[in-house]
Amino acid sequence: MIETLAGPGAGEVEDLTASDLLALARGSKTAEDRAAAELLQVAARWADLHPPESIHTAASFTVAGCEHEEPIAGPGTPLVAEFCVAELGTVLGITSGSAKKLIGHALELRHRLPRLWAQVHAGRVPAWRARAVAEVTIHSTPALTREAAAFVDAQVAAVAGKIGPAQLDRLVAETIKRHGLAGQDPAADPEDGYLHVDPRHVTIHDEDVHFAGTVRLEAEVDLADGLDLHQALAHRAATLKALGSQESLDARRAKALGDLARTQTALDLFQHGHTSGPDGQALPVAREVVLHAHVDATLSGDTTVFGSTGRLEEGQRLLLLDQLKSWCGDSRTKVTVKPVVDLNQPKAAPGYAIPDRIRELVVLRDRVCVFPWCGRPARGCDVDHVTEYDHDADAEGRPQPGPTHTDNLAALCRFHHRLKTHTAWRYAIIEPGIFEWTSPHGHRYRRDRDGTTALDPPGPGQGPPRIPSPRR
Numbered sequence: 001m002i003e004t005l006a007g008p009g010a011g012e013v014e015d016l017t018a019s020d021l022l023a024l025a026r027g028s029k030t031a032e033d034r035a036a037a038e039l040l041q042v043a044a045r046w047a048d049l050h051p052p053e054s055i056h057t058a059a060s061f062t063v064a065g066c067e068h069e070e071p072i073a074g075p076g077t078p079l080v081a082e083f084c085v086a087e088l089g090t091v092l093g094i095t096s097g098s099a100k101k102l103i104g105h106a107l108e109l110r111h112r113l114p115r116l117w118a119q120v121h122a123g124r125v126p127a128w129r130a131r132a133v134a135e136v137t138i139h140s141t142p143a144l145t146r147e148a149a150a151f152v153d154a155q156v157a158a159v160a161g162k163i164g165p166a167q168l169d170r171l172v173a174e175t176i177k178r179h180g181l182a183g184q185d186p187a188a189d190p191e192d193g194y195l196h197v198d199p200r201h202v203t204i205h206d207e208d209v210h211f212a213g214t215v216r217l218e219a220e221v222d223l224a225d226g227l228d229l230h231q232a233l234a235h236r237a238a239t240l241k242a243l244g245s246q247e248s249l250d251a252r253r254a255k256a257l258g259d260l261a262r263t264q265t266a267l268d269l270f271q272h273g274h275t276s277g278p279d280g281q282a283l284p285v286a287r288e289v290v291l292h293a294h295v296d297a298t299l300s301g302d303t304t305v306f307g308s309t310g311r312l313e314e315g316q317r318l319l320l321l322d323q324l325k326s327w328c329g330d331s332r333t334k335v336t337v338k339p340v341v342d343l344n345q346p347k348a349a350p351g352y353a354i355p356d357r358i359r360e361l362v363v364l365r366d367r368v369c370v371f372p373w374c375g376r377p378a379r380g381c382d383v384d385h386v387t388e389y390d391h392d393a394d395a396e397g398r399p400q401p402g403p404t405h406t407d408n409l410a411a412l413c414r415f416h417h418r419l420k421t422h423t424a425w426r427y428a429i430i431e432p433g434i435f436e437w438t439s440p441h442g443h444r445y446r447r448d449r450d451g452t453t454a455l456d457p458p459g460p461g462q463g464p465p466r467i468p469s470p471r472r
C-alpha cells in the first residue's frame with residue numbers, strides 16, 4: 001500500500017525554507033508516482049476479476065445489446081467483460097471511456113511490456129510515460145505481435161525514465177519502423193513515394209473556438225482548385241467592399257468563404273440580386289446546418305430582453321448574442337424559433353413510444369447522458385424509461401409501473417443504456433433532472449445539471465460497503 005506522506009499543513013508551508021520546499025515537492029511527486037503505479041496494478045487486477053467467463057451465461061449472448069467480451073489491449077492480452085469498466089471509472093471520477101483506456105494500458109504493460117511494467121513499479125519510470133508507450137503499441141497499424149511488442153519493450157525500457165515524451169514517441173516510432181514491425185510504407189520511398197500519398201484535406205478546428213466566435217481552418221487542395229478559390233474569394237471580397245463593407249481584406253475574404261459554402265454554384269446569381277431560378281422557384285441552399293442555441297430572455301413591460309450570452313448545444317460552447325444576430329443577418333439563413341419549453345411542466349404519453357415533444361423536453365432538461373461522469377450530448381442519446389415499461393400491464397389490467405412520463409424518463413448514451421438494461425446498475429429520479437445511481441457494489445452517485453457527486457465514502461461510524469465475490 002502507499003505510505004502516507006507526512007508533511008506540513010497548508011498554513012505551515014509558508015514557513016518552510018527553499019530547501020525544505022524542494023524536499024517536500026520531491027516527496028510529493030514520489031508519492032504521486034507511486035500512487036499512479038499502484039492504480040495501474042489495481043486496474044490490471046480489476047480486469048482479472050472480470051474475465052469473459054464472468055458474463056452470466058452463454059445464453060445471454062443471444063440477447064441484443066447484452067454484455068460481451070472485449071479486447072482493450074494488444075494481441076496476447078486477456079479479454080475482459082465489457083461493462084466492468086463503468087464501475088471502476090465512476091469510483092475514479094472519470095468517464096467509462098477513460099477507465100477502458102486505463103485498464104487497456106495496464107494490461108498492455110503487464111503482459112506485453114513487462115520490462116517497462118517493472119520499471120514503473122520500481123519507481124524509475126513514471127506511470128504516465130509508460131502509458132504513453134502502451135498507447136502506441138496498442139494502436140500500432142498493423143497490430144504488433146507479442147514478439148514485436150517485446151522488442152519495443154526492450155528498446156524503450158532502458159531509457160524511458162531519462163528522456164522526455166517527444167523523444168520517447170520518436171524512439172517508439174523509430175523502433176517500429178527500423179525493424180519492419182509495422183510493415184513497409186510505400187509513401188516513404190524517396191523515388192516515387194509521393195505517388196502513394198494524397199495530402200489533400202480540409203480540417204476545421206472546431207474544438208478550439210476563439211472568444212470572438214471564430215475557428216481555424218487549414219486545407220491542402222489541388223493547385224487548380226486553390227487558384228480558383230483564391231480568385232473567388234478575391235472577387236467576393238472586392239464586391240463586399242464595393243457594397244460598402246468597412247471590414248479588413250482578411251475579414252472580407254473570410255466572410256466570402258462562408259458565403260461560398262452557403263451558396264456554392266448559386267453564388268453568381270445571388271451576387272446579381274437573383275434569389276430564384278427561371279421558373280420563379282426559390283433556389284435551394286447548398287447545405288443546411290442545424291444549430292441549437294439557447295438564450296435566456298425576460299420581459300420588461302412589452303419588450304423582450306435577451307441575455308448577452310447563451311449556450312450552443314453543439315460542443316456545449318458559450319454563445320454570444322451578437323454572434324447569433326450576425327449569423328441570422330444573412331437573408332439566406334433559415335431561422336426557426338421554437339416555442340419555449342417549460343421544463344417544470346411534466347408531460348406524459350400513452351404506450352411505450354416517446355413522442356418528439358417529450359423527447360425534446362428530456363433532451364433540454366438533461367443536456368447530456370445522465371450516467372455518472374458521462375458527457376455525451378443528450379440529443380444523440382437514447383431516452384430511457386428509468387422504471388422499466390411493462391408491455392403486459394395494460395392487457396392484464398395492472399397499473400403501468402414504468403409509464404412514458406417525463407418523471408420516468410432520462411437521457412442515456414447507448415453504452416450506458418445497455419449497461420443499465422443488462423447489469424445490476426440501478427438509478428432513480430429524485431426530482432426532475434436529478435438522479436441517484438447505485439452501482440453493483442453499492443457505491444452511490446448523484447447526477448444533476450451541474451455534474452456528478454459521489455455519495456461515498458460512508459458516513460462516520462459506517463464501514464466500507466461489503467464487496468461481493470466477482471461473478472463467475
